[in-house]
Amino acid sequence: MRPGETFGHVTDAPIGVELEPGPPPEIPRSPRAIAWTRRRLSARRVWILYRKNAMGMIGLITLIFFIAVAVFAPLIAPKEGLEATCPCNGTPFSPPSWGFPFGTDNFGRSVFTLTVWGTRISLLVGLLATAISMLIGSVIGIVAGYYGRWPESVLMRLTDWFLVIPFLPLAIVLAAVLGRSLTVIIFVIGVTTWPSTARIIRAQVLSVKTRPYVERSRALGSSSWHLTTRHILPNVAPLIFANTILTVAIAILSESTLAFLGLGDPLSISWGTILDFAFGAGAAGAGQWWWLIPPGLAIVFVVLAFTLCGFALDEILNPKLRER
Amino acid sequence: MGTRRYILGKVAQAVLTLAFVMVFNFFLFRVLPGDPAALLLRGTTAFNPENLEEVRSDLGLDKPLPQQFLTYVTDTARFEFGESFYLRGATVSEVIGDRIWPTILLLGTSTIASAIIGLIIGIYGGWRHGSKFDVGSLSFTLFVYAMPEFWFGILVLMAFAGGVGPFPAIFPTGGYETPGADLSGWAHVTDILNHLFLPWMVLTIAYLGQYALIMRNSVIDVMNDDFVQTARAKGVREKQVLRHHVVPNALLPTMTLILLSLGFIFGGAITIEYVFSYPGLGLLTVQAIDAKDFPLLQGLFLLFSAAVIIANLIADVLYSYLDPRVRAA
């Protein structure tokens, strides 16, 4: 058994990549350990291919940059700068200057500080909402794909119905009724974006279900739980992962739109709420471009980053796309 | 014969989906946490127990749930959506009727424009994939996709209506027509077009990228089919191969995908109308949120969903007419 070889039921990770020569992996003992070794090696293969993908690397680096900004926000810009009454504020509505690289808003707050701190909420909402969406979508997709017959019909019909309802009106209506808070926004986005994930995952489950190793396992008498978690899930997981990344992009866009329309949490700062304030204060008519451009650009860069990573991963993990 | 059965099937599905939306709509406003009457009166001086009771009985909230549902269904069938709460005390139908035309104008013209432009870009991008044009248009599409439409709208508003830096303020800052000006005939039309231009441009650009991408990928798929090789071998010129063989086959799946993406356009309409103060259904929705006008929101929500359902139905029916393989089935 050479490094990288598997026992025959491979994941959809690509083959054909030569691993760098190195010490051979230790001989694993239990089947569980074997499975994990296999997964580690697949992940390594994916990473090697990913590194070669220019698009993906640009996305990844941008992503890391923004995550760093979110995590180290207190070190980059003082939190007091978010208060309207902070003595550190400058003259309201002033264009960029040395002390205020992105200018100031209607309270004289530094737009730079606002944008930096906005990273936290925007990313947080995006990630949590995606988690909910992926959870619902994956469960529904897997159950529908695996059990077939009437559960599949019912679930897929439900999914189709939700797909039909236009996203923004639904999100607006839900948020309007449930009130304005971070939790509501996260919940609303999560609950309105799962249908397309469910569809994709179900399709993948259907294709995995018919593979020989699943039939073999069933013939050996494994339970549904075992089949689902040990065979189907690991092979659907890469696709789920790629889809997750793309969904985060959509979630961040959605949050910014909902916040802009006034449905966001009035107490938290996100790029969407900054833009809501700015627009409400007449920044567009007054030509205050320094207030309007940075938060929007931030959204664009983060969404681009996630999208590029998602495309790169999709290309690597989905053999059909690689031919294009 | 097969087509008729296919169409009937699709119509039945559409009706079923509409029914689901109606039920969903109903429960959305009743079953969610919060007392609608309290939500309605919250923050007003009329917030006291007697008024709450009165509002509740007005809204029929004191009756048992199944009866409420029945009332709801029969009302909807008669297009009676109740009275709007704050906006002019008119019925929801009236309010919607007043504002529907500007939105149809805006969405109609921008969808047609972005579909046509997007398809053309997609065809040439796909036909010459890998070329500079293709790479350029893909990058453009990607960038526009990552941009929130409202932000794009704000920037355009700032540049061409507010005027900033080198950009001239040549367009009005919003609205449907110049208020107070009593124009007629050609002058009126020009005034409307003048106000329509910026929101139209923003919506068109925001969505043409997606159409271009769908068409591009479809063209690339079809280009690799064998029958394209057969056409070339017969001596057909490249342009004709594209026009008569590739495009018709690539257009089919694209069309349905485009019609199916109408749901997103409504989202765009809402935000763009808000940004440009354009008095259509989108702006109405935002105003309804602020005013907590639930009957109006309910009516709007139903309308949007119904529009998407009907668009999907049209897409399916159109597809069945154009694809001979489906026609025969």
Add this chain to the structure above:
Amino acid sequence: MSVLSVRDLEVSYKTQAGPIPAVRGVSLDIDPGEVLGLAGESGCGKSTVVNAILRLLPAGTTVSGEVLLNGEDVLTMKPGRLRAVRWTGASVVFQGAMHAMNPVQRIGDQLAEAIVLHGQAGEKEALVRVGDLLEQVGMPPRRLRDYPHELSGGQKQRVMIAMALACSPSLVIADEPTTALDVMVQAQVLSLLNKLQRELGLAMLFITHDLSVLVEICDRLAIMYAGRIVEEGPSTPVFETPAHPYTEALSAAFPAIGDQRFRRAPSGLGGDPPQPESVPEGCSFHPRCPLAFDECPTTVPELYEAGEHRRAACLLVPKRTQVAL
């Protein structure tokens, strides 16, 4: 003058890993009314030769040599002349007729397209001619209103044959026309091709990997391996007394039912044909050849004379002739 005369054709595909030679020096001739069969396993370059004849290769492919169709070199033709020659000089019956037709166009229109395009008839006349063509291939003329998906596999192949005949070409290239069909349908299509070829006096280039089919319909055979022709000659002698070990293996791989020899010693050749990127040194066949000897890995054999109108690219051939002398 030959209808088709290919000289030293070399074709390299452009790939991310560099240029890959698919055809490495092929020459052949087809006289008017003659049927030449081109046989070989997958990947030997047969389809590439077909595509090269009408310059249907993807952009970026390097092609060198000469392809004389009725005396004119296709490879140096101007685009306008090339388009005119396509289908009227030589036409192709493609493999996989499943997808070789436009799914959204009626077959009558697709057949008429070629006729009208080459100015051979106006639109109305063309449809009449289409009806005749369909009859010629054994289909009722009214089927011209059908769409491709309404036809069976065999019917589609017939329509492809009719299409190939539409402009009365001098040469018809049949690229694996029976590969995707059931055996019964195969026999029908083959006999149709045979009949048409004789009735119309067509020159044909028949591509396949099935030698037994070739012997029925072809006057001469050419066997390809790894981008080169390794044997050619009149079909029956080549099939029955092959001069090249590869030909022998190919013909032995199709056992005759009832023949005792095959029951006792079923044959097959071990290994796979080489990938175009990694063709062995010397004689490209030597790793799989049961008769390989010490000179084979180092010397590239030419096509040596191996009998009357026969040639074979095997180092054993000159040895045998030497011994005979």
